[in-house]
Amino acid sequence: MTSRVLGIASLVLMVFALYMALIYAPQEAQQGTPYRIIYFHVPMGILSFVSAYLLGFAGIMFLIKRDLKWDRLAIGAAELGVLCTACSLITGSIWAKPIWGVWWAWDARxxxxxxxxxxxxxxxxxxxxxxxxxxxxKLAAVFGVLGMIDVPFNYYSIEWWATQHPQPVLRGGGSIDPDMRLALYVSALALTVTCAYLLTRRLAIARVEEEVEYLEHLVHAHE
Amino acid sequence: MSSLVAAYSVIFGAIFIFTWLLFARQKRLEKKLDELRELVKDASRPRP
Amino acid sequence: MKPLSAIVFKDIVIELRNKETISSMLMFGLLVLVVFNFAFQPTGAERALIAPGILWVAFTFAGILGLNRSLSIELDNDCLQGLLLAPLDRGSLYLGKVASNFIFMMIAEVMILPIFVLFYNLRFDLQFLQIAGLSFLGTFAFAAVGTILSTISANTRMKEVMLPILLIPLTLPVILASVMATSAVLSGETEGISSWLYLLGGFSIVYLVASYLVFEFVVEE
Structure with missing residues (x-):
């Protein structure tokens, strides 16, 4: 039920976010059209961090409760993490080419x-x-927890190492047009709801997977 | 312009493929689950 | 403190008998120094620029070799089972292995370091001592996270291969901070070095505490 509601909401929100990103948001003076990549590039980047923390959180909960449902949540979070990091890396690369002149700048973020x-x-x-x-x-949970701890260290070490990337647009008092900010919030919401929907689907599938595994075990034992 | 199109198709393509893979997996699992349920039912039926 | 020193003592005795771990780490580190010199063919000025990176690549890969070795000693003949049966808590077992891994890596590094200074025409003075101090900090951070990850990878089907795959993404802050601090020392511009040192210290403490707490989950059956 929740899954269906989330699915419909994500479809509606995605269409609305596309409208906000492509038509509602004003043109940017220096970059022209390519800047509109921001509306999906930035939320994907943020969501990849959310996935990493979700993975670590699920790991901690599994180690405390020993309930496999937390392990299923960890798998879902990790798969979303792959999706989000891949999307933000590829769009970032496509965006960097016309603006910075290179596909890959080895900048901090x-x-x-x-x-x-x-x-x-x-x-x-x-x-x-x-x-x-x-x-x-169990071991994946431990690795997930260790990885979650690593995120802030990675963040600061790479931040100090090199900074070419523009400062975060949502955090800090960067100057951003209010219309652009609104469009960014809408697309962030749309992508978050989409990821939440995908996560609920993934959890349902993981439950079936476990049932299949259990039944297969039964059948083999019987034979 | 072309970079915008490319980036947006990557995002939507990736989300679409991810969703599609999920549903394909669900379908395959449900089929397997039905087969297994049949097997278990057959096995538990008393033999003549 | 007692179980910790007992584990270190045991590892040192084993090492004194066969001398396998340190000799292979040392050899591997030397080979890295030589290979990189061929690969880059640096001239005078470039040499000082790339030297810190080469040094830490040598330390990292030699360290991975040492970590793999230290676990395979425990897995051969089920020594790990024996350790788990001994009356000591899992946390102390972890700390003991960190200490012995750290000591072995330090011994290998102390031998690699003078050769590195010689090969790359650096100076044997205060700089040398500073780099040795940095190696101490960086290696401790590396051993803290490396010990628990090598125990995790020992449970998998591809023990030796899994360790670098798990270890390198997580230890990148350590490698980066060590390289940056080393090049600050070599270039004499030590202004921003304190933040890197704090990072190394913070990383070691956080991972030591976290791994101490979760180590029992890794070794329990």
């Missing part, structure tokens, strides 16, 4: 994003090489 993506992939590789269900959940 893009490097951080790349590392976050590598962390999510490492998380999946770890899961793939752990055969036992219980052990897989």
């Amino acid at each position: 893009i490097t951080l994003q790349l590392l976050l993506g590598l962390f999510f992939i490492a998380y999946f590789m770890l899961r793939a090489y752990l055969p036992d269900r219980e052990k897989r959940a």
